Amino acid sequence: MALLERHVFVCHNTRPEGAPRPSCTADGKSELFTQLQQFAKAANLGGKVRINKAGCLDQCEHGPTVVVYPEAVWYGAVKPEDAEEIVSEHLVGGRPVERLRLAETCVNTKECPHRQPAS
């Protein structure tokens, strides 16, 4: 068992009201986290995959955001109802869910066309 096969981080950051960049906490992130945990458990992924809360993943315009390691697959605008597909397709089947993936041109770059100025 030892090292995890996959480690999934769900952004749980909350920005203060009125902050220039958006915060996606109100968009069902807690439910998304819970759903991912429950579907992972139902798929007997305990000990192989961990679903983790994370602080700000800095992809705020694309939230709710999820990143899966070690393969560094980033998902954006993930809804609780997407949890089952992420678990069955990606975490069990090893096939990332392409319709939810963030484009590389959006991840971790200020050149992302959706990014809002920080101030």
Added chain:
Amino acid sequence: MALLERHVFVCHNTRPEGAPRPSCTADGKSELFTQLQQFAKAANLGGKVRINKAGCLDQCEHGPTVVVYPEAVWYGAVKPEDAEEIVSEHLVGGRPVERLRLAETCVNTKECPHRQPAS
């Protein structure tokens, strides 16, 4: 730039007082997080490496715990004064800091000899 070269997660979980498993939040985790951020910034790792807070990483007996992806290197009992070495050796130099690594026999297994029963 796009995908991160490395993504570092620092456990920030707080267990309730009296919980059967320990909580390492009181052991300088916030300072560790800040130090890692500052040394990473000073080493011009912005855009390449992200230092992130995480919820419970489930290695509670070995906290403060840090995990570095994509290589899945786990560190335990990390002190704020270890931050500079983690940044210079691992995040810049690509050489994990062996003296801080958690043994594979301790990571993600209930067979870990240090693990305390959950109840």
